[in-house]
Amino acid sequence: MSPIKAVKAAYFSPSGGTKRAAMLLCEQFGLPAEPIDCTCQPAKLPAVIPVAKDELLVLALPVYGGFGPRVEGLFSQLRGQGGPCVILAAYGNRDYENALAAAARQMAEQGFVCVGGIAPITPHVSAPSLGAGRPDEEDMPVFAAFARKVLAACENEPLRPAALPGDADAPRKPLRPTGRSRDKERCNHCGRCVRVCPAGALNELLEVDSEKCINCMACRFACPTYAWQFDTTAVRAWLEENFSARRAVEWFAE
Numbered sequence: 001m002s003p004i005k006a007v008k009a010a011y012f013s014p015s016g017g018t019k020r021a022a023m024l025l026c027e028q029f030g031l032p033a034e035p036i037d038c039t040c041q042p043a044k045l046p047a048v049i050p051v052a053k054d055e056l057l058v059l060a061l062p063v064y065g066g067f068g069p070r071v072e073g074l075f076s077q078l079r080g081q082g083g084p085c086v087i088l089a090a091y092g093n094r095d096y097e098n099a100l101a102a103a104a105r106q107m108a109e110q111g112f113v114c115v116g117g118i119a120p121i122t123p124h125v126s127a128p129s130l131g132a133g134r135p136d137e138e139d140m141p142v143f144a145a146f147a148r149k150v151l152a153a154c155e156n157e158p159l160r161p162a163a164l165p166g167d168a169d170a171p172r173k174p175l176r177p178t179g180r181s182r183d184k185e186r187c188n189h190c191g192r193c194v195r196v197c198p199a200g201a202l203n204e205l206l207e208v209d210s211e212k213c214i215n216c217m218a219c220r221f222a223c224p225t226y227a228w229q230f231d232t233t234a235v236r237a238w239l240e241e242n243f244s245a246r247r248a249v250e251w252f253a254e
């Protein structure tokens with residue numbers, strides 16, 4: 001009998017791709033799954049979110065520049081008690097580089113044993129033809145195989161950490177610049193963008209602090225009048241030219 005009784009799925013997902021991939025993975029475990037939405041300023045979450053030893057944590061993040069989102073305190077509330085976790089790094093068909101390794105190290109520091117990692121492809125917010133429709137039917141057997149292997153790994157006593165690719169200490173590259181603007185005619189000053197911005201990059205006057213903004217586009221997706229625009233023309237052309245070939249879902253488990 002599996003020692004795991006339930007799944008907790010903590011995710012950061014401004015445009016919904018990571019959340020969708022995480023919930024599809026959760027279905028494969030065949031256990032009750034509780035979603036925990038961390039797409040907000042970390043200070044807005046409870047200071048501690050405990051995960052019991054007989055629960056499996058699925059930590060799901062989008063890849064930004066080869067790492068997880070650069071949000072101070074992201075996922076810092078999650079506390080393990082020596083139980084298992086898996087990292088899901090969703091990416092837009094370019095590459096996930098160091099995202100699995102960096103997140104696994106953070107979770108180990110917070111009391112989890114990272115028994116696996118998976119890197120599904122999701123639509124790229126800056127070039128949606130990359131990863132369109134994914135995860136799709138072809139990906140589901142891969143998710144199922146990963147889930148089986150993870151549940152088997154959870155039976156190891158003691159749990160053994162999986163070797164995940166990437167270098168958690170690699171320097172972060174600067175993100176490719178994306179022009180953003182707010183259409184003042186459309187904007188009705190409802191303030192929703194200020195509230196949803198996970199990086200706290202917008203002030204009450206709706207001015208953007210470029211040092212804090214991580215280009216996640218949470219403002220754009222939350223805006224009821226479509227006032228926020230991101231000019232992704234240049235990055236889209238680069239991505240479409242170089243990274244359009246379908247990538248397979250890769251996974252790693254102990």
Ligand SMILES: Cc1cc2nc3c(=O)[nH]c(=O)nc-3n(C[C@H](O)[C@H](O)[C@H](O)COP(=O)(O)O)c2cc1C
Binds near residue numbers: 015064095123126214
């Ligand atoms: C600022 C930024 C940086 C990104 N960097 C990468 C990357 O390095 N590699 C990649 O394949 N996709 C990259 N993407 C695409 C995202 O990983 C992809 O769109 C992801 O699904 C977004 O997650 P969400 O739908 O949950 O918001 C990037 C997207 C953004 C907004």
